[in-house]
Amino acid sequence: MKPSSTQPTDPISAIRVLFFDHTAALGGGEIALLNLVRHLNPRTIKSIVVLGAAGPLVERLGPEIDTYTLPLPVGLATNRKNSLGLATLFQIREILGGLSYILQLAKFIRSHKIDLVHTNSLKADVIGGIASRLAQCPVVWHVRDRIEMDYLPGPVVRVFRLLCRVIPTYVIANSAATLRTLHLGPDRPDGTDFGVNGRSAVVHDGTRTRSLSKERSRHLEVFRIALIGRISPWKGQHIFLQAAQSVAERFPNVRFFVIGAALFDEHKYDEEIRQLPKKLGIENLVEFTGFCSDIEEVIEGLDLVVHASMTGEPFGQVIIEGMAAGKPVVATNGGGVPEIVEDGSTGILVPMGDVQAMADAICEILADPVRAREMGIRGRQRVENHFTVELTASKVETVFYEVLRRHGNQRRC
Secondary structure, rough: OEEEOOOOOOOOOOOOEEEEHHHHHHHHEEHHHHHHHHHOOOEEEEEEEEOOOOOOOHHHHHOOOOOEOOOOOOHHOOOHHHHHHHHHHHHHHHHHHHHHHHHHHHHHHHHHHEEEEEOOOOOHHHHHHHHHHOOOOOOHHHHHOOOOOOOHHHHHHHHHHHHHHHOOEEEOOOOOHHHHHHOOOOOOOOOOOOOOOOOEEOOOOOOOOOOOOOOOOOOOOOOOEEEEOOOOHHHHHHHHHHHHHHHHOOOOOOOEEEEEOOOOOHHHHHHHHHHHHHHHHHHHEEEEEOOOHHHHHHHOOOEEEEEEOOOOOOOOOHHHHHHOOOOOOOEEEEOHHHHHOEEEEEEEOEEEEEEEHHHHHHHHHOOOOHHHHHHHHHHHHHHHHHHHHHHHHHHHEEEHHHHHHHHOOOOOO
16 A cells, blocks of 8 residues: 655654545545645644545545555445445455454554544444554544434444444534434534534534625526535435426526436436426426536536435535525525524525425525525625634644543643
């Protein structure tokens, strides 16, 4: 295993943090990890990334971050998080492959003199957590999935909640909604204040804010509305398109965009979704863009960002990206979304799965351009105050120092 880059010798005061993720695909958690390591203070945090597979995240991390690829065994790499139940955990091949991998990772932690391990996915939490314990190194689990039975199978929920009490030194959750699903106890934070008491903290993911382009003239233009995210039944593309049919009846100068691609075994749903506009009679108003690497540029050209998830979203990265660009949002009211969107102020929250409520909310914003603009302004201000990537990095650094202080690493603290 060789690093993808070389770095000069670290200052002796820098904390050596290993960031571990089981994949290098550009999912939401991996993009959040990328943003985090890019914005940690390099004078105090030496970031070392280990990934369980090769992929685009390696290139995105670039030469400034030491990045290693330690390939996971095929069985562990291909199992999805929603299939990690007891049947999977106790298959002999997976056990042997997992133990060997854990030992390799523990050896890496010791040989690279790692001070603290940060794990970034459910698989990484379990594998990296055990390896960290073997290496006698504190480990912070960064939980980005709601551990609930409407989001994951029951066996996964039960096993993960149990492990969450015995493996990690500390737990970071990407929203108060996510943290509540771990059932860690009554002292869990509610997300309104940041603190590092107990064994857990809420640290919302952040995004960049950049200068806004001049507002486009509305004369003879169409309204551009998009749902952004991977194409999956629980992401609600079918709800968005059904709402689009209703909106188009009232606002003919509207165009709709489905931005994202299907992953895993969701290609059947992808095919169904691509046929739906024709069935609804709006095929000329809908465009499927596929995956877009520069989502900031895409959002800049929109007038409204829609979020349509059918189950509670752990956080809602696309929502803060839309708000950072000064766009009003319509979003489903579940999971961590109410921690982001102030209903009626920065956007409108609607019940999950309610086509008519979504259509009415979109039309309400389209009918009042002044209010839409004010929503966008307030949304951007809210991101600047609560959801910048710099603020996220600062809070994570605070957690790292507190964990090391408790672990007795006086030299680092």
